[in-house]
Amino acid sequence: MAYRVVVVGATGNVGREMLNILAEREFPIKEIAAVASSRSTGDEIEFGETGQKLKVKNLEHFDFTGWDMALFAVGSTATKEYAPKAAAAGCVVIDNSSLYRMEPDVPLIVPEVNPDAIDGYKARNIIANPNCSTAQMVVALKPLHDAAKIKRVVVSTYQSVSGAGKEGMDELFEQSRNIFVGDPAEPKKFTKQIAFNVIPHIDVFLDDGYTKEEWKMVVETKKILDPKIKVTATCVRVPVFVGHSESINIETEEELSAEDAQKILREAPGVMLVDKRENGGYVTPVECVGDFATFVSRVREDPTVENGLALWCVSDNLRKGAALNAVQIAELLGRRHLKKG
Template sequence: MGYRVVVVGATGNVGREMLQILSERQFPLDEVAAVASSRSQGDIIDFGDSGEELKVVNIDNFDFTGWDIALFAAGSAASKAHAPRAAAAGCTVIDNSSLYRMDPDVPLIVPEVNPEALAGYKARNIIANPNCSTAQMVVALKPLHDAAGIKRVVVSTYQSVSGSGKQGMDELFNQSRNIFVGDSAESAFYPKQIAFNVIPHIDDFLDDGSTKEEWKMVVETKKILDPRIKVTATCVRVPVFVGHSESINIEFEREIGAQEAQDILRESPGVMVIDKREPGGYITPVECVGDYATFVSRVREDPTVENGLNLWCVSDNLRKGAALNAVQIAELLGRKHLQKG
C-alpha cells in the first residue's frame, strides 16, 4: 500500500520541486493532491515527469481527513492557518516554513543528521524542515562533528535568488536584461540592485545587527546538531538563480587534518567531495543544480587556530535546502512510523 500525500503550495518553486522529487524517487503513493491558494484554484500542473497532470485545489476548502502526509511549501502564513488543521485531521505535516522550527514540541529534521529526533513528532503531528542554508551546512558538519567535536563555526553564505522565490528570480532576470540593453535597473523587490552585485542582507534586521537569516543558521544548527556549538554567520544574496554556496571555517576540539576530513566526508551520506587542487577542481552553484548531493570542495587546514579547517559547501537550495529534505523526511516517516501493510 502507498500513501496519500498533499503538496501545499504546489504552484510555487519549492512545491513544484516537491512534486518532481516525489516522482523521481518513486515515493510510494496511492494518491497525490496539489493544493494552493484560491488564486491558483483550477490550474493544471505536471506531477514531475510522470506525464500525470494535477488540478490545483483551493487550500481553504481542502479536507485533510484521510490523507497521510502534507508537505507544506506555502510560507508561514499558510502554515499558521492550515498546518494545525491538517495535523488535527490525522495528516502528518512536514512544514518548509520557519514557523515551527524552534517550537520545542516540533522536531527539526535533516535525515542524514538527526533522524532519531523524528520520534517526537507525535506531540503536534508536525515536523519542521530547516532553513535552506542550514540544511546543507549541517549535512557537511555532522560527520566531522562525530569525528573530532566541533567547537565553533564561522560561515559566510552566497545565497541564490531562488531562495527569495519567484519575485527574486524575476528581479535578477529583468535587471540583467535591462542593463545589457541600457535600460534602468531599478530595484522593486530587493533593497539594492541584485544584478552584477551582492547584497549582505537576507530577511529582517535584528536588534544586535544580525539578520533573521543569520539568526536562523545559529539556532537551527544548535537544535539539529549540538547546542554547545558556537555559530556565527554572515548571509549574502548573490546574482545566481539556483544553488547556495557557503564558506565554512570550523574549529574542532580534537585534531583533524584535511586529508582525514576528506576521507570522512567521502563516506558520509548525502555528501559528495569534489576537491582537486587545480583550476576547476571544485563545485560551483551552476554545477549542483538538479542534484541531490551536498558538495564539499576546498578542504584545507586553518593554521590560525588550533584544530581548524576551512571548506566550501554547495547545494541546490530548492532540493536539499527545501523539497528534497522534505521528501526525505516523508520517506523516513514512512519507514519508521507510518508503515502500511
C-alpha cells in the first residue's frame, strides 16, 4: 500500500521536518509533492537518503485531485483558503494550524492517546494536529489517566523559539550575538528581549488574563483526553532553539504512587522514561532534539494534594509537537481507512 502525499508549506521549519520524518519512517509513498507559496515556487528540496530533488510547486495553482492526503504546515490564513479545496477534491487534510482544532466535526488526534477519534474525519475530510505543547503533555498524561483518572492538571511550559518559526530562531541567534559584541538587542518577533531572558507570554491575551496558547492547552486537552479534566496553564517562551519542556502537576481520583507511575510510563507508547534521581538523570531540551519520543523525568509524589504527582516532560516540538504527530496521523489514517495498492 502506497499513497500520493502532498506536503503544504514544505519550505518552512515544520514542512521540512515532515519531509524528513516521512523518509525516516519509510512512509509508503507512491508520489510526493512539495508545495509552498509563490515565493518558494521552483526551489528544490531534498527528500530521503537518496537525495531525491523535489521541485516546489505553487500552492495557488496546485490541483489536489487524485492525491490521497495533504500535510498542511502553513498558517491559518492560507489553511482557511486551501484546506477546504483539498478536502473537496478528495484529498484528506492533516492540518497543523489551530484553525480547525476545536471544530466539533473535525477530529483532533494524538495517535497514542485517541486513535479511535480519527474515524470522524469523513465529516469534513480534515484532521487537526494539536498545539505542540498539548501534544507532548497528553502523551505523558494518557497512561496515568487510564490508571488513576486525572481530575486536575497544573502545567507551566518552557517553550523554545522554534515554536514561533524561523523568525523566532533568527531573533534569538541575532540578539545573542549582538549582546556578546555590545550591540543593541531590540525585539522584533517577540514582545521583549528573548536572549538570556524568559517571556511569560505566547500568543495574544484573552479577557480573563490567560493567553491564547494557554487556552489552547486547556481546551485541546479536554477534547483529546477527557472533557472533565480541569487544566490551568502558564506558557513561557525561553531562549532555547528547539525542544519544549513542561513542569506538570496532576491530581488523580485514585491513589497512584510515584513508583507505580514510573512503571506505567516506562511501558507507555510514545513515552521514554529517564528518571534516575541523580545528577544528569533527567532529559533536557538539548538532548531531545531529533528524537521521536516524549521524555518524562522527575516523577514524584505531590504531598500538597490527596492524590498528587509531579513530573517533567520534554519533547522536540518540531517533531512530536508538529511534524511527527502529523505523520503518525497519516500512518493511522492509512492503516484504518485508506487502503491503497
